[in-house]
Amino acid sequence: MGQLSQVVLDGIVLGGFYALIAQGLSLVFGVMGVLNLAHGECVLIGAYLAWTAQHYLGIDPLVALPVIMVLGFGFGWVLCKTLVGRVVERPPLMSLLLTFGIGAVAQGVLLRLFSSTPRVTTTSYSDDVVNVFGLTIPTPRAFMLLGAVVILVLTWALLNRTRVGRSIQAAAQNKAAARVVGIDIGAVYAIAFGIGIALVFAGGTLLGSAQGFYPFLGPLLTMKAFAIVVLGGVGRMTGTVLAAMVIGLIETMLASYVPSVGTGLGIAAAFILVVLVLVVRPNGISGGKQVTAGV
Amino acid sequence: MSSGTPTIGTAPHQKAADRLSAAPARGLASSRFADPRLRAGLFAAGLAALLVTPAFGLNNSALLLLSTVFMWIGLTSSWNIISGFTGYVDFGHGVFFGIGGYTAGLLVTHVDMPFWYTVPLAPVAGLVFALLVGYPLLRLRGVYFSIAMLGAFMAMRELALVFRDFTGGSGGIIFKAVIDRTLFYYVFLGIAVAVVLGTVWLRRSQLGSSMLAVRENEIGAEARGINTTAVKLTAFCVSGAITALIGSLWAYQTAFIDPAIMFRDILLINLALMVTLGGLGTVWGPALGATVFILLRETLWGTEGEDFLLFFGVALIVVVLVLPKGIVGSLADRAHLARARRAGKEDGR
Amino acid sequence: MTALLMAEGVTCRFGGLVALDAVDFHVGEGEIVGLIGPNGSGKSTLLSCLSAGRRADAGRIRLSGRDITRRRPSTVARMGLTRTFQDARVFGELTVTENVLLSRDWTRLPSFGLLRPPERAARERAAMLLDLVGLGGLAGEKAGSLSGGQQRLLELVMAMMPGPKVVMLDEATSGVNPALIAELSQHLRLLHREERVSFVIVEHNVGFVFGMADRIVVLQQGRVLAEGPPAEVKSNQEVIDAYLGA
Numbered sequence: 059m060g061q062l063s064q065v066v067l068d069g070i071v072l073g074g075f076y077a078l079i080a081q082g083l084s085l086v087f088g089v090m091g092v093l094n095l096a097h098g099e100c101v102l103i104g105a106y107l108a109w110t111a112q113h114y115l116g117i118d119p120l121v122a123l124p125v126i127m128v129l130g131f132g133f134g135w136v137l138c139k140t141l142v143g144r145v146v147e148r149p150p151l152m153s154l155l156l157t158f159g160i161g162a163v164a165q166g167v168l169l170r171l172f173s174s175t176p177r178v179t180t181t182s183y184s185d186d187v188v189n190v191f192g193l194t195i196p197t198p199r200a201f202m203l204l205g206a207v208v209i210l211v212l213t214w215a216l217l218n219r220t221r222v223g224r225s226i227q228a229a230a231q232n233k234a235a236a237r238v239v240g241i242d243i244g245a246v247y248a249i250a251f252g253i254g255i256a257l258v259f260a261g262g263t264l265l266g267s268a269q270g271f272y273p274f275l276g277p278l279l280t281m282k283a284f285a286i287v288v289l290g291g292v293g294r295m296t297g298t299v300l301a302a303m304v305i306g307l308i309e310t311m312l313a314s315y316v317p318s319v320g321t322g323l324g325i326a327a328a329f330i331l332v333v334l335v336l337v338v339r340p341n342g343i344s345g346g347k348q349v350t351a352g353v
Numbered sequence: 354m355s356s357g358t359p360t361i362g363t364a365p366h367q368k369a370a371d372r373l374s375a376a377p378a379r380g381l382a383s384s385r386f387a388d389p390r391l392r393a394g395l396f397a398a399g400l401a402a403l404l405v406t407p408a409f410g411l412n413n414s415a416l417l418l419l420s421t422v423f424m425w426i427g428l429t430s431s432w433n434i435i436s437g438f439t440g441y442v443d444f445g446h447g448v449f450f451g452i453g454g455y456t457a458g459l460l461v462t463h464v465d466m467p468f469w470y471t472v473p474l475a476p477v478a479g480l481v482f483a484l485l486v487g488y489p490l491l492r493l494r495g496v497y498f499s500i501a502m503l504g505a506f507m508a509m510r511e512l513a514l515v516f517r518d519f520t521g522g523s524g525g526i527i528f529k530a531v532i533d534r535t536l537f538y539y540v541f542l543g544i545a546v547a548v549v550l551g552t553v554w555l556r557r558s559q560l561g562s563s564m565l566a567v568r569e570n571e572i573g574a575e576a577r578g579i580n581t582t583a584v585k586l587t588a589f590c591v592s593g594a595i596t597a598l599i600g601s602l603w604a605y606q607t608a609f610i611d612p613a614i615m616f617r618d619i620l621l622i623n624l625a626l627m628v629t630l631g632g633l634g635t636v637w638g639p640a641l642g643a644t645v646f647i648l649l650r651e652t653l654w655g656t657e658g659e660d661f662l663l664f665f666g667v668a669l670i671v672v673v674l675v676l677p678k679g680i681v682g683s684l685a686d687r688a689h690l691a692r693a694r695r696a697g698k699e700d701g702r
Numbered sequence: 703m704t705a706l707l708m709a710e711g712v713t714c715r716f717g718g719l720v721a722l723d724a725v726d727f728h729v730g731e732g733e734i735v736g737l738i739g740p741n742g743s744g745k746s747t748l749l750s751c752l753s754a755g756r757r758a759d760a761g762r763i764r765l766s767g768r769d770i771t772r773r774r775p776s777t778v779a780r781m782g783l784t785r786t787f788q789d790a791r792v793f794g795e796l797t798v799t800e801n802v803l804l805s806r807d808w809t810r811l812p813s814f815g816l817l818r819p820p821e822r823a824a825r826e827r828a829a830m831l832l833d834l835v836g837l838g839g840l841a842g843e844k845a846g847s848l849s850g851g852q853q854r855l856l857e858l859v860m861a862m863m864p865g866p867k868v869v870m871l872d873e874a875t876s877g878v879n880p881a882l883i884a885e886l887s888q889h890l891r892l893l894h895r896e897e898r899v900s901f902v903i904v905e906h907n908v909g910f911v912f913g914m915a916d917r918i919v920v921l922q923q924g925r926v927l928a929e930g931p932p933a934e935v936k937s938n939q940e941v942i943d944a945y946l947g948a
């Protein structure tokens with residue numbers, strides 16, 4: 059404990075997870091302008107899916123991961139086509155309220171199905187550790203970081219190297235123009251939302267074997283992801299990753315260096331950081347889309 | 354002075370509009386409720402009835418139900434000032450409720466102040482917090498502000514939990530119980546009436562118009578000489594101070610506070626739901642939404658059971674999709690439409 | 703020479719694009735200045751910088767000798783420099799009268815005036831200005847239900863309401879019925895005479911602006927291409943090539 063390099067490593071691992079879920083939020087927000095307040099609940103749905111697969115079917119989360127991501131994509135796609143897509147063009151409050159409602163429903167359903175008892179997805183390697191340069195990481199956390207990196211790289215490739223990805227980016231930059239060149243904007247929204255949810259389902263799956271989770275964790279995760287998106291600048295993957303690392307590091311440092319109260323201050327620290335950054339740099343660490351009212 | 358000059362823009366529908374304002378308005382929403390004297394009369398009569406109600410031996414649970422309605426009218430109407438009038442939708446407004454409760458609780462436990470002395474200090478605490486947080490956050494655009502406030506809310510809950518030597522942590526703070534339903538009935542009634550009348554008056558004042566202007570176009574409002582930062586901050590401070598006041602009273606009524614109940618997520622959902630149901634940014638919508646919602650919940654649901662999250666979530670989704678402008682907003686739209694249609698008919702003749 | 707509005711070396715960049723390149727611009731007392739130039743030449747940007755809506759990257763702007771470069775836009779408006787927008791920015795949810803009353807002279811508000819409905823004098827001035835442009839009959843309507851041309855006229859009234867020293871109009875004639883443009887110029891002349899206000903008129907309607915202005919400034923790619931009395935500018939070969947055409 060307390061050894062700086064270990065703390066930094068822990069922070070990076072946590073940051074990798076945050077980067078994954080923040081990227082999902084950022085993608086949806088960047089493309090649709092919808093801030094998904096049910097984001098954290100979606101992470102939890104992923105976690106509970108993995109838990110269920112392990113608990114009842116004995117499938118390892120890493121094996122289930124691709125399937126869960128496909129489910130996530132489908133879930134996001136359907137959610138967008140049935141509910142979220144209807145409010146995209148309306149005032150932002152409507153999508154906030156709607157996703158707030160979706161989050162509440164998800165929380166209620168999770169409570170019903172799994173009760174408020176914390177769960178952990180136990181695997182054959184749950185108690186193992188990996189040694190790196192004399193530092194240790196529990197194996198599930200190592201997989202969390204590894205999985206996050208792989209998925210983020212694949213997402214980057216998808217967004218920048220494929221036709222679909224470029225349509226998404228075009229729509230994010232200019233909806234009207236995207237329409238003119240014949241991009242089906244409704245489909246783009248659904249795909250972007252699907253990808254976003256697939257990312258957080260993956261995040262949940264990886265998180266679930268690394269630490270305990272329970273239905274009320276959702277808003278906390280949403281907030282962290284939001285703080286990261288603001289810090290990093292909307293729609294900038296490098297910014298998001300950087301900001302996620304910052305938040306991850308701050309959190310682990312608080313936990314190890316601030317006696318007794320540090321572990322409980324994750325949100326407060328992230329929030330204060332966001333406020334400070336916004337005062338100094340209204341458009342986030344790396345610039346990007348305008349965040350302030352412009353007056 | 355412009356007698357000789359022909360006027361610009363003498364479009365046909367201008368004449369229609371002239372006729373409109375001259376003709377006695379007919380139809381449901383416009384005719385009966387448009388008369389301000391009638392509205393004031395109805396309001397006074399209703400208020401008188403509510404004032405004498407406790408004298409008729411209502412049982413405690415009925416009194417509690419009514420004072421809950423009043424409390425929510427106060428909360429929704431004050432939330433509406435920042436969220437509805439200026440359009441900066443505050444998704445963490447519960448933070449003020451918590452701050453109010455904790456201001457009272459901490460003063461009572463640490464300074465041993467009599468409770469009623471702490472009541473005026475709670476809104477001051479809310480105001481100071483609104484100033485500190487509002488200055489940086491009100492520069493953010495709509496959605497960012499909303500969720501940043503949610504962050505403020507969660508951060509304050511965390512702080513209340515973590516600094517347990519000071520706040521009592523999750524163990525909370527116990528007040529000396531004062532169980533006087535009639536007293537709270539009148540207190541919350543007074544707050545509800547004051548806030549609703551304040552809203553009516555605000556909507557007519559220049560400050561209120563400036564808030565609406567900020568909601569519609571901030572850069573445009575600034576160009577018209579309105580200091581938009583000052584307007585937003587004022588709305589936020591007023592809104593936060595009222596909510597903090599209600600929070601402190603609620604804490605007193607409940608006689609116990611802890612982070613989980615003073616900073617309740619459900620409060621945020623309730624606020625958003627009731628105000629959307631009634632009509633965000635309208636004068637009477639929040640009060641109506643609160644009343645309808647609480648009475649409905651009471652009859653359909655009883656107490657907040659296990660599945661209340663599910664229930665609220667579904668209700669919120671349905672309201673957003675079916676009645677996005679709320680009851681008052683939709684009625685106003687219909688009245689407007691009817692008026693326009695009538696004007697069109699008269700034009701056609 | 704001390705002009706009423708005096709801008710020196712105003713520079714404004716959008717990323718790599720230099721929208722205004724060290725522009726000098728001034729408006730004298732009671733003067734009507736026409737500001738013309740091709741699309742994207744920086745006219746609207748110049749108005750934004752002058753009214754403090756956008757902070758200039760370099761340069762100094764003074765109004766009646768006082769530096770306004772780093773003031774809030776609302777402060778500048780209160781000091782007597784108001785504008786309209788190319789996309790008329792009226793408040794659709796408020797009535798026409800409320801729109802005008804919002805744009806009053808805030809510095810002359812009676813004590814606690816903000817907390818009260820607007821006072822009699824302000825109402826009368828609002829009604830007078832609305833009648834002047836023919837919007838009197840629509841005073842009680844929501845501004846959002848007005849036509850595009852009517853909204854422009856309303857915005858003109860809003861800019862006039864506080865009794866400013868300089869009013870800057872960004873394409874006041876666009877979307878206004880051609881038959882009414884002549885009337886608009888009459889109204890502007892009347893206001894100019896009665897209230898002794900200076901105008902800056904950004905226009906693509908060449909006939910209108912050359913008929914109104916005492917002096918014309920031509921912008922091209924963020925620089926002043928030519929400046930002078932209308933007749934002189936009209937015959938300037940560079941201006942003809944760049945903007946007016948043969």
Ligand SMILES: Nc1ncnc2c1ncn2[C@@H]1O[C@H](COP(=O)(O)OP(=O)(O)OP(=O)(O)O)[C@@H](O)[C@H]1O
Pocket residue numbers: 716719721739740741742743744745746747748788
């Ligand atoms: N917010 C902005 N961001 C980036 N570039 C901008 C912005 N506003 C204006 N520009 C650029 O600045 C230049 C000047 O624009 P401006 O609107 O001032 O032109 P204008 O002379 O008013 O043109 P028009 O006659 O079409 O109204 C243009 O090249 C425009 O693309």
Ligand SMILES: [Mg+2]
Pocket residue numbers: 745746747788872
């Ligand atoms: Mg322009």
